[in-house]
Amino acid sequence: MYDAIIVGARVAGSPAAMLLARRGHRVLVLERATFPSDTFSTHFITAPGTALLQRWGALEQLEKRGVPIFDHVLLNVAGNVINTREVFGPTQVCSPRRTDLDVTLRDMAAEAGAEVRMGSSVTEVLFDDAGRATGVRVRDADGNVTEESASVVVGADGRSGIVGRSVNPEPRDEHEIRGSGLYAYFDGFDYVTESAGMLDGAFVFAFPTGPRSACIGTEIDRSHDDAVHADPAAVFYERIAADPDLERRVRAATRNGRWHSGDLQAGWFRHASGQGWALVGDAVCLKDPLLGHGITDSFVGAELLAAAIDEGLSSGNLDAALARYDEALWRHLRPIYEASRDAALSFDKSGDDLFAAFMPAQMLIQEELAMVQAGGPTL
Template sequence: MRTDYDVIIVGARIAGATLAYELGRAGYDVLLVDKGSFPSDVLSTHNFFNNSLAMLREMGVLDKLLSTGTPTYKRAYVQLEDAVIEGEFPEVDGESECLCIRRTHLDHILFEHVCSLERVHALQHFRVTGLVREEDIVKGVEGSQSGGETVKYTAKLVVGADGRRSTIRSLAGSKCLTAIPTEFASYVGYFKGFEQEDEPRSEFYKRGELIAIVFPTSDHLHVVGLMFPLANADLMSRMRLNAETGFREIIQSGLGESSFVSRLQEAEAVGPIRGLLGYDNDWHEAMGKGWALIGDAHSFKDPAIGQGMHDAMYSARLLKGVLDNHGLANVQWEKMASQYESELTNKFEPLFQLACEMTRNVPYTPEQQAVNHLIATYPQAACAFLGMYNHANDPGELGRLLGEISSNRESMTRLM
């Protein structure tokens, strides 16, 4: 087996596999490694809004993903205290359907698809233990294979696609530029027999200190998320005592007037309830001499905002564009890093800031709830609100639309 490549990608799930596909198709020689094997599961919201489906289709994997029987959906039901926002996600790039596919299917299909490319070589069960350097430039990785032997591989660029606790980020010395601690505990469970009215849809509830999220997913299941303040010792105690019982009781007490509660009571939990506690919304330095980061390795944000899959794929695409622009011979690392960081900021920073707001346990002010009611009242505002999540528009566009609606309402009131 060869030991020298153009690019080594550490982490072979959604971010790493996407980048390997992009680079392999463009003629780069790629080594893709992962400490695990496929198929396997990982704690994740695993939702793709319709703006990301176009890229899956371009990669040639969408039909394979849909063949798993995972349902698609177009609509969203959002309840913010007593304001209910309903509607369809705006169409993006000709795609109208969203897809929440389990990682056991997603990562395996992507991995096999990428491994079929001539220029991509993949290794499972390879754990990176160090970086190869020449002076201050990263030139490769060293690590251990399943048999225990230590191996070194060299490359012009090493990319960390290895998640929110990235080994490459740590070894490269990437600086943390922003870290906003969450004030919530986040739990996820899969349920069989959870019924939805009319057609599949995403559901989001925020009442008091409680947030609950639902997506239709693979294997005839729904994935249900629950978030509540870490500081609530009583709720934390219930989850520690019995995770499923606590999960159900907390949702029932917090959302007792919702049909969601009765539908969840009739559903059967499949597998354990799993939790994520004490995480940050963070943003790290994205590139240095000989290394770069994509996906959660670069920036992790609150799962409630549902941007992880999108950001993993699009950060891979942005990095590939930067490499095409600069090449990997006689690289001016500072110039390349500046362009990459600028493009990441332009693409992801608005929703990163929204995630930082969502992760704070702060009740809606009367003014904020009035805005929520305004969005719920006007279909064009509801469409713009949902369009923030699939990048059909940015938060600023929603603000401008609400300003126009408020101005028109005031004009009508004066005329009356």
């Protein structure tokens, strides 16, 4: 019997496992995928998330892997370039590929003492007669099926994960997502730092993932999906043409691999816990990626969840601690969740209007950074 079974080993699951194992708890992590592997995501980690990586000791590991760390972002607002260092002062940010980030966090969870089983797919969440989650049924890579039990089952299994589907939590908020992502990886790309552009009808970005390599793309309104499917390169180059310097540097670089595109359609904030279960990451808070804050939210959630499970197991009142986690998660993530939802209502507008929608959330992100620097999220 484990203290916690965590389903999913990426940016929500591995930090939660690492933080629980560091507190001496017996943790089992079950991950269907094998690493290194990518997910549909564009990698920018905002300053509070980067600060948490530093606190955990992960930023150092990422730097050793060649991930560049910066102290500012260049924002191109309809042709006017803003350096965030001049607005907010220097704040560390980075954009590691998930093949670096998720591997680093998974390895740190294992080093902390969590048992991590890759290629292991949870096929069922088990409940007792009173409706309490008690464990999972899992199939390993060889097809062997076993049952594992724990005091708490954590769904860190993403937006369509089995834990969320099994416990069917009440939504606190649901909304339509208008944005659609289109990006590719490029080698031989000349960059100075992280950059994002609010251009007429499109949000564009170039996020360095390694020495002279970057994830470069655009977010546009979902109504253009047919054009994206027909010719993604044409849509991409048409959008970045409004930033001639970026276009020149992208054309001088070499695309490595295919175009990635898709949309989320719907976002939500769900209740995050119940009898013997908890959700963290996209499983509980799903939103438009415009602000690049899903990874940071997953980290903040992992901090809160580990604190709650630790408190619940120590006090003997796990359900009360998990209920505190549910409220604390909403309190911490709600402002930026609502700002993301409201900023991403439409992409078919001018660069200045996109910037006006984008900026309020940047102020909230600075407040969140101050919270992390002051000791981190609390229950």
